[in-house]
Amino acid sequence: MKTLKYFFLLMIFTVAFTVVLPVSCNKEIDITEDLKPLAPAATDNDAGTWDMIVLTSPAQIAVAAPGDINAAAYQAELTAIKDAQSKLTASQRETIEFWSGGGVLRWNQMFRKLVARYNLPPAPKADNTYPAPDAENPFADPNFPFANPPYASRAYSYVSVAQYEALKAAWHYKYLYNRQSPYKNDNAIKLLMPETGLPSYPSEDAVLSGAAADMLKSLFPAAVQEITLYAAAQRNAALWSGRASSSDISAGLALGKAVAAQLIARAGNDGMRNAVGTKAQWDQLAQQCIDKGEIPWISRDNPKRPPMLPFFGQVTAWNMTAQDIVNERPEAPPLTNSAEMKKEVDEVKWYSQNLTRERLAIVHKWADGAGTYTPPGHWNDIAAEYIAEAKFSEVRAARAYALINMALHDAAVGCWETKFFYFNPRPSQMDPSIKTGTGVPNFPAFTSGHSTFSGAAATVLSYLFPQHSEYFHAEAKEASDSRLFGGIHYRSDIEMGLAHGKVIGSYTVNYASTDGAD
């Protein structure tokens, strides 16, 4: 009897333990950055006069005048909002709250997610060759695209510029027509998002949703459903919150989509289609190196993988001409057979053999390799906090991201032009005993992409938020150093890359200082 009593006690304890413990120790985590409802510090009502980057003028795409607010059609729209507000569900309120964090910031989270999802290299086939992602069949294995760092930097820049152009055009029409938000035209409509002080026609939320969604669908065609739902949710939030009526929204959506079409046309003609190249061209890159008496880069992947976008250096930059790209190319790295090179290899080897926990943490903090949002995504992530804190209006937030991402794209172009001009081997090719703290990227060493991206981003962020300049540059230096610590890069790669990135970033800062928004 006594043993039986013990047995039951223990069983009760077991059940209690297995049930209570997981509940009492809640493991749930927030998956996105929390964004406080955005109440812009300024309306930026002159944004319609700021310089246009791709469009010829803010009025290039016509937006018809809105209907009279006293007309039956508009009154019916107001009635529809009141009706919707009278029966808002908890999930609809969540949608409103989510999007009140700011459309530009929310879309930036979406870009980073899509890049992380599609940033996976093709798996090798049984015959040791690699299949190419196919834009016409994006759902196949491998998925299209392979959103590697150059692809990602270009994608971030196109979506950011599309949003920025569309919002400047929207601001132009907002102040041209000056139609007020539904809640101002009808006291029975409540405003469920923070006050922005903006005229509502065309709706900035709808403009953003149209520009971002169409641009993203062209870059990530397999994610069409997710993108479409996200964009629709943003427009619903604008409507349910009393910020915009259905005609504000439809005008905004049309404008956003028309601006995206302009950017998509530019993207079709920016040289990206030639960035992969052919086997003959890849072989030629190696041969040119051999002809100079240099050791050419060889893929560290097994089986050997074709180089990542070797002709991305010829893609059109945003704030640099093709000649600027060539002019700013760093001086040659040490010759592969020189004593100086040997010294650099030895230094990498030392870091490889002395990979302390502290240095490994730095390597992993900045690795941003396959399956992540890439180094450009990391800098978008860093920027988000400062943009949110500054309470930028949507158009100014879009400007910040456009500037950062134009600079990051230009950094990718400049860095790739340099990498494939010199075609320099990785440290682990020069000395196969060098082991690395993260994966070795599949392209030449000189210069470091992380360093170039980080130098450019820190330069633009320092322009935008000068009080934090020291921090941005310290982070950039750490990102750059991480590649030497991890055994991925030589010292000359990271130092020249960081300096090159800062020069590239300064081109965008020069543009920004005269764009009318400064």
Place this chain on the structure above:
Amino acid sequence: MRRFVLFLCLGISSAGFAQTINDGIMMPKKTICTGVMYTHDRWTEYWEGELKRENGNIGDLTTQSIMWVGTYGLTDKINIIAMLPYVKTEASQGTLSGLEGIQDLSLAVKYNFFKQSAGPGTLKTFGVLGFSTPLTDYTPDFYPLSLGSATQNISWRLTTNYTFGMGIYINASAAYTWRSNTELDRPSYFTKGQLYNTNEVEMPNVFDYVVSVGYRKGPLQADLNYTQQNTLGGGDIRRQDMPFVSNRMNFSKAGAYVLYYVPGTHGLAVRGGYSLTVDGRNVGKSSTLTGGLLYTINFSKNP
């Protein structure tokens, strides 16, 4: 130890070794059994999600460990168990650096709360409460080369053993392991189709069971065993992606185990084991060899 899969790297701790966590044997009061076990685990194929493949950038993944183990009989019915492994990982191909270091300290209390003659043999039932914690700040973010998941675990195990008079036994043991979240060195990661903008990773809990049929008489103990471990959540490794700490790591292993008390040594035992992963998800198809020496001292006889 035979089923100690912590250092399979694509596995999760389901710590257990003979005379310890999941068997039907207790150390008598005031007796300590301590020793050192060596484990060699290797895989070439692994499951990327449910797809079995090889990877030219890994080649063979080898994990070796040396583990100190100790069991003390607080009473005849209550044992305290401790384990501490030093782990070393290495990939035969590719550039990725291997890692090594002290991993997790495990402590457990094993309680034989029920024992009764039944039919031709004896039925015994055990409860085990276990806890483990990393002793070093190794990274959980470098699978398959990480030393472990860097989580604190609490497990609750029930074991039933039926031993026939002639020494043949059957044993069944099942555990539920609660794992704390773990932290990465980076501010974001992608898993389960989502981008997580945090360095904290939600770690699913783990369920495992072990069944064995064996023989124990005189100086010899030997058995054949089967282990199933399921991670109760987590995403799959994506196509051509690296494994991730919170992946749904499941496996089935078949193994054999032998323990032999060397005659005339007053308590020295040699132990060996082998196991093979027969099926899995997000883990390596491991073959694991263990061997070690254990020494038993009875303090009550030598005060």
